[in-house]
Structure formats: C-alpha cells, structure tokens
Amino acid sequence: MLERGENKEYLPVEGLAAFNKVTADLLFGVDNRVIQEGRVATVQGLSGTGSLHLAAAFIQTYFPDAKSLISSPTWGVITRTSSMMLGYHGGFASGSLDADAYSISLFVDRGLELLVAQSYSKKLGLYAERIGAINVVCLSSDAAARVKIQLKRLARPMYSNPPVHGARIVANIARDPNLFDERKQEMELMAGRIKNVRRRLHENLSQKDKRRSDWSYILKQIGTSSYTGLNEAQMVCKLKVESMRMNYLERASHMYPYICVILNLISRTLFTYLS
Structure with a gap:
C-alpha cells in the first residue's frame, strides 16, 4: 500500500x-x-x-x-x-x-x-x-x-x-491487462463448469426418472442458477418431507446425484398422489 x-x-x-x-x-x-x-x-x-x-x-x-x-x-x-x-x-x-x-x-x-x-x-x-x-x-x-x-x-x-x-x-x-485476462479465462472455465454440471444433472434425472419426464429445460437455461420446474405443491412437499434447500447445486456440484434422487422422488410422489 x-x-x-x-x-x-x-x-x-x-x-x-x-x-x-x-x-x-x-x-x-x-x-x-x-x-x-x-x-x-x-x-x-x-x-x-x-x-x-x-x-x-x-x-x-x-x-x-x-x-x-x-x-x-x-x-x-x-x-x-x-x-x-x-x-x-x-x-x-x-x-x-x-x-x-x-x-x-x-x-x-x-x-x-x-x-x-x-x-x-x-x-x-x-x-x-x-x-x-x-x-x-x-x-x-x-x-x-x-x-x-x-x-x-x-x-x-x-x-x-x-x-x-x-x-x-x-x-x-x-x-492490469494480465490480471484482467487471467480473470476472463477463469470466467470461461466457470461458465464451462456450470454447463457441465447442468449436463450431468440432466443425464442423472433422465436416467432415474421412470416416467420419462422432459428435463431438457435444465440444458436450455443458462447461468449459475436454475428454475427447478417443480410446481408449488411439489416445493411444499420437498420442504416438508426432505427439509432441505435448493441452492446447493450452484456451489457444490458433488450434491447433484442426491438432488436428482430427491427431485425424482418428489415428482413421482406428487404424480401418484394427484392421480
């Protein structure tokens, strides 16, 4: 200084x-x-x-x-x-x-x-x-x-x-041109990582969902966050049954297999209940 x-x-x-x-x-x-x-x-x-x-x-x-x-x-x-x-x-x-x-x-x-x-x-x-x-x-x-x-x-x-x-x-x-270029490269890496996490989340959900729901919206969205596609009733069910928040995927990609299971469980549970 x-x-x-x-x-x-x-x-x-x-x-x-x-x-x-x-x-x-x-x-x-x-x-x-x-x-x-x-x-x-x-x-x-x-x-x-x-x-x-x-x-x-x-x-x-x-x-x-x-x-x-x-x-x-x-x-x-x-x-x-x-x-x-x-x-x-x-x-x-x-x-x-x-x-x-x-x-x-x-x-x-x-x-x-x-x-x-x-x-x-x-x-x-x-x-x-x-x-x-x-x-x-x-x-x-x-x-x-x-x-x-x-x-x-x-x-x-x-x-x-x-x-x-x-x-x-x-x-x-x-x-500083060098520092700025380094940061731009880091942003490109981060954006690529986010896209990869989306792809893996989509693949896991598609494999685990026996009802063959359309999860393609996950790939169509961009950025650090994603709309889940769950309706209000499903979100209430998630909060009551699973007692978890939905902001993990952005910061901890290792959680996506567990999130896939939970999303699929909620989706199937509500589908069965409402039908």
Whole structure:
C-alpha cells in the first residue's frame, strides 16, 4: 500500500473514482457512446442489495409514481428490492462479459434511460467486501451530473461512504491487462463448469426418472442458477418431507446425484398422489 501511495482514509460519498470508471467501462464498453459522452452517473454502493436500495431511494424520491414491472417467475429477493436491471453474474452464463451484458447493451442502443445495479461478490469472489455500484444512464451529460449529485445526497445519510478495499481490488484487476485476462479465462472455465454440471444433472434425472419426464429445460437455461420446474405443491412437499434447500447445486456440484434422487422422488410422489 505504501509503495502504491494508498491509505485507509475515507472515500468520497460517491466512492473510489478509479473503481467507478472501470465498473462503468466494463458494463457498457469503453467505446460505447454513453461512456464517451459522459452520460452515465456511477456511484459505488454496498454490493448488490445496497446499490439496489440506493437506486430505489432515488426512484422513490424523484419518481414517486413510477411503476415496477417484474417478470414471472422471478426470485423472491427481486420482488422485494428491485425494479431495475442487475449485473451480478456477468461472465458466468456464456463466459463472456460482453455477451452476458447483451440485454443492457440493447436498452442502451435503443436510447433508453435506465438504472443498472452491479455486484462483485460473485464476479470476483469478493463476498465480504460488499463492493458494487449503481449506474444511471441519462440522455445528456448534464443530466448525468445532476443525477450523481442526487445519488450522493441520498447515500450520505445511509452509509456516509463506501468501503475502499474491495473497490481497489476491482480497479487494480480491471486496469492490469494480465490480471484482467487471467480473470476472463477463469470466467470461461466457470461458465464451462456450470454447463457441465447442468449436463450431468440432466443425464442423472433422465436416467432415474421412470416416467420419462422432459428435463431438457435444465440444458436450455443458462447461468449459475436454475428454475427447478417443480410446481408449488411439489416445493411444499420437498420442504416438508426432505427439509432441505435448493441452492446447493450452484456451489457444490458433488450434491447433484442426491438432488436428482430427491427431485425424482418428489415428482413421482406428487404424480401418484394427484392421480
């Protein structure tokens, strides 16, 4: 730290400037016109939910009549915290940051104003650092400057200033070509591993399911999580009979044979009961 001239002084309310720059560049692309024209207001937040909270406070304060349209199905935490785009798992779906940010690029290309929350908990494994950001794409650089001022006003009484350590890690990796290339290779490996876990889960379920159900949706989905295909009655049965949670597959692939047995058991039990 001393060699790099770093310290542990408080950051400004908006966060580490180097982090804010690289996080916006990574999300939208350094050559994107919204970056070139200075139309993105980026403020460092407290990982994903903290960034969402800041964005929600901004919407509530300045757009109190705004409506949120949320897809169905979706994650429970999304309905409680979010009405905007999320950039949490970029790179883990396809192995490419650019490809996984397609939906964000599409909105930007169509000239829409939008808010995008980011988290580096999974992207870089910085779970304990609580490092994230909220990005607001505006129609002009003047609007972006004014939005940033308002975000800072809202952030000040919430948490005063964000943590510096994780922000420096992200900035250092993104600005070092060797480290950044290494991380991109790791993302490609992780994306490949996730696809392999999906394939093995599909194979195990197909082999164990005597009713020959169609489990192909597991292969069609992408990313670190998967919708199970179980209906509400089956999930209630699972929770009561098996007393387990369904978030193991993402972090522990060695569990998939057991999950296959449980999913198949629940599916057969409910099918027999309901028929």
